[in-house]
Structures are given as structure tokens and as C-alpha cells.
Amino acid sequence: MAFQRIFLLVITLAFSSLIYGHDIAINIKVTNEQQALIPYSTVTLVSKTDSAIRTGTITDSTATAHLNVPDIGFYQLQISSVGYNNFSQIIEVTDSNFNFTFKLKAGSAALNEVVIQASKPLMQQEDDKTIINTESLEAASTNVYEVIEKTPGLFVDQDGNIYISSTTPAKVYINGKELKMSTADIAGMLKSLPPNAIDKIEILRTPSAKYDASNSGGIVNVVLKKGVKIGITGSATAGYQQGKYNNKFAGFNVSNNNGETSSYLNLNYSNSNNYQVLNTNRDISIDTIIAQKAYSTTPSDAVYLGYGINKDFTDNMNLSYDGRVSYNNYNNYTDNTNSFEAIANDIVLGSSKALSTTNDKTFLVNQDISSTLKLDTAGSEWTNSFTYSYNNNRERLDYNTYSALPYGGNGISNTSHHYFELQSDLTLKLPGKITIETGIKTTYLPFNNKADYVLTNNGDTINDNSRTTTYKYAENINAAYFQASKTFGAFILKSGLRMENTNMSGHQTVPFDTSFSVHRTDFFPYVYLSRKIMTIAKYEIRAYLVYRRTIARPSYDQLNPFPKYVDQFLSEVGNPNLKPQFSNNYEFNISVEQRPLFAVGYNDTKDMFTNVYYQGDSLHALAYKTYDNVGSNKEFYIRGLGVIPPGGRYFFLFGAQYNHNLYQGLYQGQPLNFKGDSWLFFTYHQLKIDKNSMLTMNGFLRLKGTLQFYELSSFGSLSFNINRKFFNQKLTVTLSLNDAFFTNNNEFSISQPTVNAYGYRETDSRRFGINLRYNFGIRKKDEDPDLFKFPNNN
Template sequence: MIKFDVRFFALLFFVFLSAGLCAQKVNVSIKVTNKKNEPVPFASFTVIKRNDTLVFQQKNSDSTGIARFMLEKDVQYIIRITSVNYLPLEKGVTATPNHNFFSFIAQDLPKTLQGVTVTSTRPLMRQEDDKTIVDPEPIAAASTNAYEILEKTPGIFDQDGNVYLSSMTPAAIYINGREMKMSRDDVVTMLKNLPPNAISKIEILRTPSAKFDASGTAGGIVNIILKKGVKPGMTGSATAGLQQGHYGNQFFSFNLNNNDGKKSSFVNLNYSRRNSFEEIITNRFFAPDSELSQKAFTKYPGTAYFGGFGLNNSLPKNWDIDYGGSISYNNFNNNTENESAIKKISSDDTITNNLNRVNNNGYALNIRNGFEFTKKLDTIGSEWDNDVFHNFTENNSTQAFSTLYYSPFFIKTGGDGTSDNKRNFFTVKSDLKLKLKRRITVETGVKSSLLGFKSVTNYFNESGGVRTKDIGRTNTFKYNENINSFYAQGSKTIGKNIIVKIGARLENTNMEGRQIIPSDTSFTIHRTDIFPYIYFSKKVMSIAGYELRSYLVYRRTITRPAYDQLNPFPRYIDQYLSEVGNPTLRPQFTTNYEANISVDERPLVAIGYNDTKDIFTNVIYQADSSRSVAYRTYDNLGKNKELYLRGLGVLPPGKKYFFVLGAQYNHNFYEGLYESKPLSFKKGSWTFFTYHQLKLDKRSQITLNGFIRIKGQQQFYELSNFGALNTSINRQFMKQKQLIITLSMNDIFYTNQNDFSIQQGSVKANGNRKSDTQRFGINIRYNFGIRKKEETNDMFNVEPPERN
């Protein structure tokens, strides 16, 4: 299989190389700087053919202030540049093979700007090197929190509380480039506490470089960048909204930003009250003639409070200091009613039936603080970045459960318990990037992280009025983790069209877990691994002035078990099912190969292959000889080979309407052992997604987005077809368009529900899952302060320039 992959990528390389020979235009680089000769990142460039103003190109500059275009030789072009904090700039150029680099200086905006409005377009999605950058503003208008923004972003799929990009391995969630090191449930809670208008951009890294952690990034990284008061002057907004489904959500958020040119600060406040439900119907066959049928209905009411704050200051000698912190508090009072019955299949006789009630009442507290010190070493992008970050999470809950048996005897049993989990995560890292001569970039850095986790649970059973300690579920578990890493990578631009980046990351892992109650057991892991990374990019050709560029990526990653997957404490679900960690889990290693093509910095098509060794995944095992009691856990099963294809198509947009249509195919092949018996499981699934936007007039627009997954998969569960279609319409009011009202409808046809089935080892089950996804919403936002820049949000940044 490896030989096949090498031949495959070699073939792609020579196809791209031969195709690139057909290109005849001049590759032009345009750089914009300020008076201090500092690059102006993310400026909007419009390049117009002087003798035919209907022919134009639009792009944004990268982080070094450079935008690249394919222009016709010896033809005159008009260059228009706009950026926040700077006056509009217009220049004329003529490109030749010997004169293909232009540099312009943008003038600062005056301190008073009465009557001045700068208008530019900003793409929803664009490609910069090895990451896709998403502007969340169009989606945020119809969302109540950050998690909903991820749900609606084209190409990002959420399922079972995880976020997926290219593969069936969950992606890691970063905030401001920092790993959170949180459990799946904690990440979901954190994202639901973030107000939607607090997000500046979302970076999608499907194949992260050696600069990023090798651990936990096999499925890629979703990096959420929060706003930090980048607009000059004092600006802000107040937003209120509600959503109504079977139950309702309400929220209010307020943000204030201040920027005087040297110092900037921000404050984000958010209050939300949420309520939803989930209904799961399950039929499990645990004996040749016995079936366990269950219908569980869970209600999830909760209240969340969030506060975020930050300060950025420019210091002498090109130093910048950035502080960002946040605190969130979420309380919940979840209630589950589960009707269960065991029947004989042949006679349909009921052996036993009962009603199980579970209440989980508690809170989750999260406090984050980070300091970043950055020194700019030159004006072309070299910098030294240092970061210190601390994340504290506390989860405290009380559980009460009872079971009322109706037959064969009328009996009532029950119990209660408390759970207290505390986690401290501390990281310190230093990154150095040097821009050298001959278009060489060198990056290197070190990082050290410390994680301390402690879980204390106390459970009691009650029967016939007698309360006794539940030894099986009373548990005290401690886990400590230290990961030290070093990376180095270098990139070089060869000729005009080829970019090569090669790097490696060394990670030293030290893990120690100890269970004190009910018995004293422990485990330790000490290992050092190296993870190579190779990136190759080449321009293939130009089509109608748009650059077609190919990419080849090779990387190796590791997925270490998280503390909740290692904790042996059994968590009570009902009298027939519990969840338990596995302290003997081993890490899994994944080798990834990907080839992709982008058009004018927009992703177009990709093919990739993941080869995973010693894979661990969620499994269900029978807990007793009768097989009526089961438990969910994690186990190393063997290996998995995954092939994925991804495509994105765009209708060339006009001034008012455009749409995007994407598709992704995943095929997984598992081989190994399940319950000590040979395992062979193959599954392929398709996912289609789309995004539409129609401008009704200068103040109104309507959007439509959705997805459908065909023959879906969740670990070893096979899922029926499911999907969702969402729409929103917004209207701007008042003279300066400060007031924006948005109406939205999520899951219009209530199709985001699925049937599931599993048949592995001794476990055979099927069922249905649905939740409170069909919702109508209204959001009202008021913007205040001096607005220096008004931005329109077109997905692919191709709106024609203004005509004189």
C-alpha cells in the first residue's frame, strides 16, 4: 500500500509540473506597508485592466502584506488597495518579467473622520499557505454562540459533540492558537458560552505543520481567533436574541473595543439561557431470544455567564505585549426518564419493565489567562513570539437516580452521588520565525505543558430505606501529564512557482495516573517520538486570470488518550449501561498523505489517505454473563486505513447572488480484534454541503446553508441518511446601518435525526436519535461608536469594482 501511495503522489507531481509549463503570464507580487515600513496584513486588493474595466481580480494580502496576481505581460493595470486604519490607495502598474514586484506605502487615516467611509469586500473563505481562513460575520448574524457558527460553517461537520474536517477523526479546538486540553463535553460547553460576535476569524488547518502539536491533531485543527479591539477609536455592539424550538434559548451579549493606535483593549460579556432535549430509542439483543427496549428522554436546561477581556500594548524596541483572559460559569439541571422493557422475541412476553429517572445538577467553571510577548525583528515578517497560558476547569455535579420496577415485582431502588473534577493546564512556549535572503523562511520553537487532573466521586445505593456506599462507583483518580516539544522547519520559494516546506517535531511524553479508591492502582508512560512534516506547493496554470495551485502534504501525528478516557471510574447511565475509562489505553499513530488544488487561494479539490496504527475507539462490551448489562469504554483494536476525497465548487458570482456546493467522501477499513475475536469492518459515507447568499438590496440579504450525510458513521455505529437546511434573512436599519435585525430558521424540515445500528462482537443493537434542532430565531444587534470601515461579506470576494 505504501508503494502505491508513493507512485500516486509522484504521478500527481509530474502531472502538475507538466501542466505548469503552459502558463504564459507574469507572476506579480504587490506589497503594501505603512509609514514605519511595517507590512499591512489582510488589505483588500483590486487589480483592474485599464483598457477593459470589466476584467478584474480581487485578493487579500497575507500576513506579510503581500498579494500575488497573474497579470498579462506589458499590459497596464490599476491597483486599488483598502485596509482598516489606512486611506484608500490607487496606483497604476505595468508588469514585465523583469519588473514583477511592486511596493506601495499606505497613509494612516486622519484622527477625525467625519463623512469618510471606506468600503471593501471580505471573502468568507480563503486559503493562505496550509490553512483555510473563514470570516464568521455572515454566519454570526444568525447564531447565538460560537458552537452554532461551527455547525453552519461550510466544510465543518459537528457530530456527537466533536468537530470533523477531512477524516472521521475529530479535530482539535484551539482558542487564539492555544491548545485547550479539555474533554469533549468541556469544549462544547466552552464554545456555547462564547458570544457569536466575539470571533474575529476561524482558521482551519487540515494538515497542520510541525509548528503545531502532533498530539491530538490527526483530524486537523480548528483555531478560533477572538476579536481584540482592532478598530480605531471606541466601538462596540449590543446583541440580543432568542431561538424557539420545542424549548427556547435566549441570550444577550455586549462588547466594547478601544484602540488609540498604540494600545487596544476589549471587553466581551454574554448571558444565555438554554434549554433543549434529546430522545434516544434503543433496541439491544443480548440473548438468542431476548430484547432490551429503551426510550430515554433527556431535558437539558442551563444558564451560562461569560466575560472576556484583553489588552494589547506596543512597547519600545518593537515589542508587543498581549493579555487575554476570560471566565465562564455554566450551571445545569439535566433530567432523564428512561422506560425499559425486556421481552421474549418469540412470544412477545414481557419479562420485566421499569422506569429509570436520573437527575444531574451542577456547574462548570472555566478560567483562562494568557500573556503573549512578541518582538518584531524586521519589516518583512521575522518575529520572536513567547506565550504563557493557564486554563483552569472545575466540574461539580450531584446525581440522583431511581428505578421503579413494575414487573415481575413492584420494587423501587435508587441512589445518589457526587462528582468533583478539577483540572489545571499550564503551557509556556517560544517561537522564532526568520525571513532570510533568497526567499527562505526558518521557524523553530520549544513548548512545555503541564496538566494536573483530579476526580473524586462518592456514590450511595438505597433500597428498602437502607442507604449503603456503592463501592463500585466510589472513586478517587489523579492524573498528571508533562509534554515537552521542540520543532524546526524551513521553507523556500524555488523559482517563481514552487514552495517547499520541510520540518520535524520532537515530543517527549510523561504520563502518570493513579487510582486511590477503591483500590490503589497506577500506570506511567514515558516516551519520546519524532513527527516529520513535508509540504510542497506549485502553481499549475492560470485560468481567466485565476491562479491554479497544487499542494502535496505528508505528516505523522499521535493521539494520546485523554484523562477522561483513562479514568476507570464507572459513570452511571442507567441500570443496564455505564461508561468507564480504560487506564491501559495505548496512543495511536497516524500517517497522513494529502494532495489538493486551490484556485485563486480558494480550496477546490483534495484527496487524502490516513494510515492509523494501534487505533483506539469507543466500544461497547457486555458486562455480565447474562449480557443484559453493558458498558461503554475505549480500547485499542488494531489498525485503520481511511481514504477521503473533498471537492468544492462555486458558481461564478455576480453582484447579488452566488452559491457554494461541496462534497466529501470517506471510506474506512478497520482490522484487528474485538472481544478477542477477529474484526473486519468497512464503511463508506458521503457528505454534501452548500451555502447560498442573495442580496435583496443595499440593506438586506438572505442566506441558505445546509448539509446531508449519506450512510454516515460514528465509530462502529452505522447511521441512516440525515442532514439539515438552515436559512436567515437580515436587514440593516438607521442612517449609518447601526441596527441589524436577523430572522433565522434552523433545520427547516427537521431532518437532523438518524437511525443507528451496531453489530460487533456480542453486541447487536439499533435505534433512533433526535434532538431539539428545529428552531426559529431572531437576533437584534446595535453597533455604536465611530465606524471607520464598513465591510460587506461576500464569500469569494469577487464583487465588481465601483464604476465612475
């Protein structure tokens, strides 16, 4: 409570200090290398601290551009003129430094198009989010999922959960829209996307009030490419990776842009296979363990189709339509050997063998319609969007157990859900460097699951009542938010409040009738404060302080009571009694020239729910994995980055993060008091061999430590790739080696009041690959180009 009072005090003091600033007039003179004046040049300025602050003009007959900027600070200057090379430089505007002169070098005699080229940093900080430019990561990947795995600072566990800073998994968004799907379905969809479909990845550790409050683990927003170049352009890609098994993919994308209308099409097919070794020893009594050795292969085929059209009806009004369709045919073949062993002398008391085959077919359709209305030249706009998605999943399981009393079974589980979302957002850029953001959102998600299973014993077939279920779930969330930001002097303050009304209901009719419902309204404050600290060698250093209250609601698959078969001694089952968890998130961080440098954070979570491993009937050695509210979690983390900025021949990034967690509550009804630590190191290196060749290396190391209630041994991965461009840089060939030293495997253990187990896991992670990408295009020749056009002030 003391922390929250301090933040409220900061808001009060800051907003009471809001005053209207006065614009600073600056003059920019443009000459050539012989000091001759260059009139009618295009000059633009973009603030380095707020990209929405943008202005531009044309130099007059004296070759001078007269512009007004709202405040002192660093600005990105861009100058272009017919017959001269484009010019780009960062300048600092101060109270005594507002007159500038720049020289342009002679270039081509005519200007067909203005192209500003600059080296993109791998990571950069933009307000309260980190931008990852993924181009170098795409070259050594066969799908978007692998790109995320290679992204520095992100950790993906074996179940497909993505972690940013905390032990709570992040939510995955596509183009700013949350994927309302299970973790397995999200992973499957990301694996169907070709790697070059990504424009960038946005990481929001503490999202603002504009975003849903159910993001206590942060947001990973995958922004997909759309048609952006004039004319018809595109690329064809293909790739192959070989480990013990192989992955391969092929696809193409094409876009067309005639200025007012742009459209795109993206088609990709992938075929992959992987294996997993999972050995587990679990205590079932004081003198006996059950030892399980499972070997699984997971061949799959996936097809992805993305398409869209964007239309500018006027200079201020835009309408866009985007669609995505994916189909994934996934198989799992598991050979599981089980033995009961005496702890004292390792004598085998009994054994069995189980073979299972799972076929999972998932079909996903997503449709987005959005409109943008620009209200002025300062950046004010009104956006509206409607999203519909449909997800259908059909899973067939066949299993046989060979023991003294052999038996088998099979069944089909059908799952489908629809998702509707309607959202409206208004952004107002007001005088005095004030920005107002407000909006409303409503979502509706109906979910249906029906599972029919049978047991076979001695040739007789009977219904398996323990696995046959019928379950329906519906979720409606209504939200509204308001937030305002103000730049005054060296400070940027943003504060907001979000209201969310939650309505959830679940009804199981088979094997017995039970239901639940939740109706509640909650409020979630948000505060963001940024301040320029100092400037070193023209590099601006800024500090950020962020706070937000968040909620984590259990998803439909976590609430579904259907017991999913894993093996004869283990099942996965949802928990319809889960309660939502609430967190207060605090973070302080420092960036240098928009690049994250250092951060320290604290998360305080109540009613935490997480994946737990509960002991069942010890007489039959049964256990089950489920979700449960275990109590409270207090988490402290610290993160640091060191970097050589891009632009030279060699670039590197090295980072580390430390997490400390304290859990207090109940674990399967027994007192829980558990604490753990973890260290994560990550690095990325890039060496430009020549203008057509590049060598990169990326990797991570996670030292022995805890992940939720599990203790993991040290593990990591180091990957290399080299690419070479041919045929006037149209063809790119990339050779890659992933997990070169085969270190991305680990031992694990869990020791809690009712369960004690340990084991080992490995996957087909070491792979050699080759990727090919060919760019093509038919560029339209501009007729009567407007040489004096400059970007609008938005």
C-alpha cells in the same frame, strides 16, 4: 514506507535546487480620469500566494511608484491619495509585464482614514489552512457552537466531536491555544461564547510541525475578536430561538484603541434548553432484547466574560494579555423506560422505569500573556507566550429505579485540573525567499477526580463501591520543532520535524490501588509542497501536497476509570490501559484564487483507539461505553467544492466529501474486520436583496453510511435566515429558521462481535429565532494624519 521514501526524496531534490532569486523591478504610474498625474500617492502590493510578501512606497513627482517584488505572479494592488477614491485591483507581474498605469476617480476633498473595502469570501485557502469568514453565519446563531455547526465542511456529532476530513475528531483551539478539556466541557464553553465574538475560524487538516503532533484529526482554531478600531467601539446583542423549548442570550462587547494601547471587554449571558429522544433495542441473548426509551431535557445557564489589553511599547515590540472566565450550570433530567421483550413475538417479559437528575456546574478560568518582537521589516519575529487555565467541575447525580426490586442512589463527583503552557517561537525571513521557523514548548496538566456514591434500598443506605473512586493523573509534554520554507519559481516548499517527549502517569487509590506511567520520545516529520498550475481568466490555480505523521494521546477523561451512570443498564467508563495511536496523513488538493476546490487524502492509523460499546454481564443485560485500542484503520477520502465567487449579488458554495474506512483488529477480544463508507454534502447560498438586506441558506446532508463502528441512516439540515439593517446600518435584525424540515435526526445500528443494537435519536433542532445587534462607537478624530504612511514590509 514507500510513500514516506517518496516524500523524503522530494525534500532532498527540492532543497538541493534552492537558489537565490532576483527581485523584479516594477513601475506603477497613477493618474486621474483626465490623465493628469497624481504624485505622492500611497501604493502597496501584497502577494496572493504569500501574504508575508508585502511592499509599498509613495509615487514620486512624476506620479510613478518604483517597487521591487521577489517573483512573478499575482499581487493585490492598493492605491490611496488625498481627494480620490481608494483603488484596489489584482495585477499579474511577469517578465514582460512590469509597467502599469492606473486611473483614480475623484472623491472627497480630504482623507480622514484609508479604508479598503472588499467582499470577503466565505472560504479561502491560505497556505496549508482554510479560513472561514463567519460574519454571515453569526447572524443566525445564538452561540459559537452553533456557528461551528453551520460552517460548511465541518460535521458535529451528538456528543460534540467536530470532524473535518477523517473519522478522528479534530482538536479545538482558541486563539491558537488548544483547549485541554473534555469534549463535553469544550462544547459547554463554546455554547457560552456569543456568536459575534468570532473573528474567523481556521481549519488545518494537516497542521505543520509548528503545531502539536496530537492532531491527527486536524485543528479547528476559533480566532476571537479584539479591539481593532481607533476610539471606543462596540456592540450590544440579544437573541431568542424557539423550538419545543427555547434558547435566549444577551451580551455586549466594547473595545478602546488609542493607537498604542487597545483593550476590550466581552460579557454574555445565555439560557437554553433542549430535549433528546433516544430509543435503543439491544440483543442480550439469542431470543431476547432489551428495549430502552429515554427522554431527556437539558436546561442550562451560562455566563462568559472575556477581556484583554494590548500594548505597543515600540514599533517593534508588543505585549498582550487576554483572559476568559466562564461559568456553566447544566442540568439533565432523564425519564428512561426499559422492557425485556421476546424477539419471536414481542411479548414483554418484564419492565422497569428509571428517573435521573444530574446537576453539573463547571467553572473555567483561562489567562494568556504573550509578547511579539519584530526583528526586521521582512516579517521576522520572536513570540513568547505563557498560558494558565483552571477547570473545576462538580456533578451531582440522583437516580431512582422502579421495578420489582426498586432501588436508588446518589452521589457527587468533583473534578479539577490545572494547565500550564510555556511556548517560544522564532520566525526568520531570509534572503532568497527562505523562511525559517523554530520553537520550543512545554506543558503540564495535573488532574484530580473524586467520586462518592451511595445506594438506597428499602430505606437502607450503603456505599456504592462500584462508583466511588479517587483518581489522579498528570501529564507533561515537552516539544521542539524546526521547519523551513522556500519559494522558487512556481513552487513553495515547506518541510519540518517535530520532537515530542511525553510523560504521563495515573494513580487510582479507590476502590483499589492501581497505577500506570508512560515515558516516550517520538519524532514527527512534515512536508508541504505547493505549485502554481495555470492561470485562467486571471484566476490562479495552485496544487498542494501535504504529509505529516501524527499522534493521538488518550485524554484524562478517556483514561479515568470512574464509571459514570447513564441508566441502570448502561455506564460510561474510561480505560487506563489505552495506548496512543499513530497516523500517517497524506493529502493532495487544488485551490482556485485561494479558494479550495478539490482534495484527495489517505490516513493510515496504527493502534487506533475509539469509543466502543461493549456487552457486560448478559444475564443482567449490562453494557458499558468505553474507549479501546481496536487495531488499524486505513481511510481514503475525496472532497470537492463548487463556488460562485463573492462580490456579486448572489454567491453560492456546494461541496461533497466521500470517506472509505477499513478497520482490522480486535473488538472486545474478538476478531474485527469491518469496512464502511459515508457521503457528506454541504451548501451555502447568499443573496443580496439590496444594500441593507440579505438572504442566506445553509445546510448539509449525510447519506446512509458509517461513522466509526456505527451505521447511520440519512439525515441532514437546511436552515434559512434573512437580515435587515436599520438606522444607518447600526442595527441589524435577523430572522432565522434552523432545520426547517426537521431532518436532523437519524436511526443508528451497531453490529460487532459482542454487541448488536439499533435505535433512533432526535433533538430539538427545528427552531425559529430572532437576533438583534446594535453597533456603537465614538471614533477619535485623527490629528495631522500621515498621508504618506504605508504598511511595513511584514
